[in-house]
Structure formats: C-alpha cells, structure tokens
Amino acid sequence: xxxxxxxxxxxxxxxxxxxxxxxxxxxxxxxxxxxxxxxxxxxxxxxxxxxxxxxxxxxxxxxxxxxxxxxxxxxxxxxxxxxxxxxxxxxxxxxxxxxxxxxxxxxxxxxxxxxxxxxxxxxxxxxxxxxxxxxxxxxxxxxxxxxxxxxxxxxxxxxxxxxxxxxxxxxxxxxxxxxxxxxxxxxxxxxxxxxxxx
Amino acid sequence: xxxxxxxxxxxxxxxxxxxxxxxxxxxxxxxxxxxxxxxxxxxxxxxxxxxxxxxxxxxxxxxxxxxxxxxxxxxxxxxxxxxxxxxxxxxxxxxxxxxxxxxxxxxxxxxxxxxxxxxxx
Numbered sequence: 001x002x003x004x005x006x007x008x009x010x011x012x013x014x015x016x017x018x019x020x021x022x023x024x025x026x027x028x029x030x031x032x033x034x035x036x037x038x039x040x041x042x043x044x045x046x047x048x049x050x051x052x053x054x055x056x057x058x059x060x061x062x063x064x065x066x067x068x069x070x071x072x073x074x075x076x077x078x079x080x081x082x083x084x085x086x087x088x089x090x091x092x093x094x095x096x097x098x099x100x101x102x103x104x105x106x107x108x109x110x111x112x113x114x115x116x117x118x119x120x121x122x123x124x125x126x127x128x129x130x131x132x133x134x135x136x137x138x139x140x141x142x143x144x145x146x147x148x149x150x151x152x153x154x155x156x157x158x159x160x161x162x163x164x165x166x167x168x169x170x171x172x173x174x175x176x177x178x179x180x181x182x183x184x185x186x187x188x189x190x191x192x193x194x195x196x197x198x
Numbered sequence: 199x200x201x202x203x204x205x206x207x208x209x210x211x212x213x214x215x216x217x218x219x220x221x222x223x224x225x226x227x228x229x230x231x232x233x234x235x236x237x238x239x240x241x242x243x244x245x246x247x248x249x250x251x252x253x254x255x256x257x258x259x260x261x262x263x264x265x266x267x268x269x270x271x272x273x274x275x276x277x278x279x280x281x282x283x284x285x286x287x288x289x290x291x292x293x294x295x296x297x298x299x300x301x302x303x304x305x306x307x308x309x310x311x312x313x314x315x316x317x318x319x
C-alpha cells in the first residue's frame with residue numbers, strides 16, 4: 001500500500017518507515033502534521049496515513065479531521081500511532097475520523113496485521129464503490145456498458161462483480177402488461193387457427 | 199515517584215531484535231539515530247528545567263520517552279515519562295532530582311550503545 005507517515009521523533013520515524021518498507025509498502029515520510037498535510041494535499045492518493053498525535057504544529061488528530069473534510073472519492077485509512085493511551089483519547093481519535101488506534105511502542109507483527117485489515121477494508125470499499133457507481137445502461141434492452149466498453153446483461157454484470165446470483169420470476173406488473181397480453185394474443189391466434197379453411 | 203530501573207540493562211536487546219526483525223545493521227542505524235537526536239532533546243530538557251518551564255519540560259520529556267521506548271530503552275523511557283507527567287501537571291517542585299535521575303539513565307544508555315556498536319559516535 002501507499003502509506004504516508006507523520007512522525008516528529010527522528011528515531012521513531014526511522015523505525016516506522018523502515019519497518020513498513022520491509023513489510024512491502026511504499027512509504028512517504030514526513031516530520032510533522034503540517035508537512036504531512038501539505039504532502040497529502042499535493043498527492044491525496046495515499047491509501048493509508050499513519051500519524052502520531054502530539055507533534056509540533058498540527059496535531060495528528062487535526063490532520064485526520066482535515067483528510068475527512070476533503071470528502072475524497074476514494075477512501076483514506078487513517079491510523080493514529082501514539083503514546084497517549086486511555087479510553088478518552090481513543091474515543092477522541094475515532095470521533096475525529098480515525099479508523100484505528102495503536103499505542104507506542106508498536107509491535108511489528110501487530111502493526112503488520114492491522115495493516116492487512118486496512119488493506120481488506122480498502123478493498124471492500126473499492127468493491128462497494130464499483131457497485132454503487134454510475135452505470136451507463138441502454139434505455140431499450142437494459143444492457144450495461146462495462147469498463148471495457150462491452151455491453152453486458154444486468155444479470156451477467158452483477159454476477160461477475162458480486163456473490164449474487166439470480167432466480168428468474170415475473171413481477172405482478174409484467175404479468176398484467178406482458179404475460180396476460182401475450183396470452184390474449186395467443187387465444188385470438190388460436191381462435192383464428194380453429195376457423196375452417198375456405 | 200522514581201523510575202527505579204537502576205538494576206536493569208539500559209537497553210532491552212530482545213525487544214530491539216524483535217522490532218528490527220533481527221536486522222543487526224538496522225539496530226545500529228537506530229542506535230546512531232537515537233544518539234544523534236537525543237543529545238539536542240536532553241539539552242532542551244536541561245534548559246526547560248533551568249527556566250522552570252513546565253510546557254517545555256513536558257515537550258522535551260515526551261520526545262525522549264517516545265524515542266527511548268521505540269528502541270527498548272525502558273529505564274530511560276520511564277525516567278522521561280515521570281518528567282513528562284510533572285510538566286503536564288505543572289508541578290516542577292522536585293524536577294531537578296528527576297532530571298538527575300534521567301541524566302544517569304541517559305549516560306548509562308549512551309555508554310552501553312557506544313560499547314555495543316563501537317562505530318556509533
């Protein structure tokens with residue numbers, strides 16, 4: 001994942017940045033909240049932001065609030081990594097829009113596991129966004145145009161992108177407007193076919 | 199309050215090995231980073247105590263606590279935490295004695311690091 005770090009302490013920053021790189025992530029390191037905010041505004045495509053709480057200038061909690069206030073189309077997972085502990089601080093952090101809260105000193109394996117959770121949640125969010133997105137649909141046949149510019153039936157489109165499968169039935173409106181009309185047409189046709197041929 | 203860690207090793211090597219995933223070069227890099235950064239923070243802490251500035255005591259001690267605990271310098275981290283607490287409470291009545299305690303931990307820690315990693319300066 002593409003991770004932005006805001007950590008003012010040199011040694012903690014070196015430890016965190018190197019640990020995350022070793023875990024296979026792309027890491028951008030900043031030395032305080034102001035710097036992190038300026039980097040994030042320039043490139044808001046970071047999928048995860050890990051921020052300390054107490055830093056000179058902008059505190060991590062304010063960085064979190066500002067990221068949420070941007071209301072970006074993609075989701076940014078925010079993890080507060082701080083030596084501040086206790087229920088009050090945890091709740092304050094989560095209320096500011098953080099997704100996770102880890103107290104220092106961090107455990108390498110635990111942080112790795114929490115980032116795997118972040119990856120899972122971001123994946124699910126992308127999945128939901130795809131399903132909720134604006135879909136071009138044919139006004140006549142109701143086929144949907146997918147990202148490869150191919151027109152696909154609604155059933156096939158949904159089945160390919162979700163766990164849903166379809167059972168086919170007929171709604172009351174269609175029974176009235178389509179089925180009964182069709183049956184009437186067939187009755188009339190049968191009546192005509194039963195007439196003696198002259 | 200006292201940090202009461204005089205009998206412990208200045209650095210928890212098994213913690214450091216765990217957090218660096220056994221990378222000895224990285225351990226040395228962290229030790230050098232700590233030595234480089236902490237001397238300025240210790241100076242800030244001394245000035246803050248001298249000037250009886252609780253906010254500055256809190257900030258410097260918080261920083262020392264974080265970097266010390268990050269590498270497993272638990273005794274130093276505990277001494278810094280007590281100073282941070284006093285700064286937060288605005289109670290600097292026994293802060294000179296607490297600083298003296300932190301200075302002892304700090305001296306032991308730096309000596310330990312320089313002996314464990316002779317290339318550190």
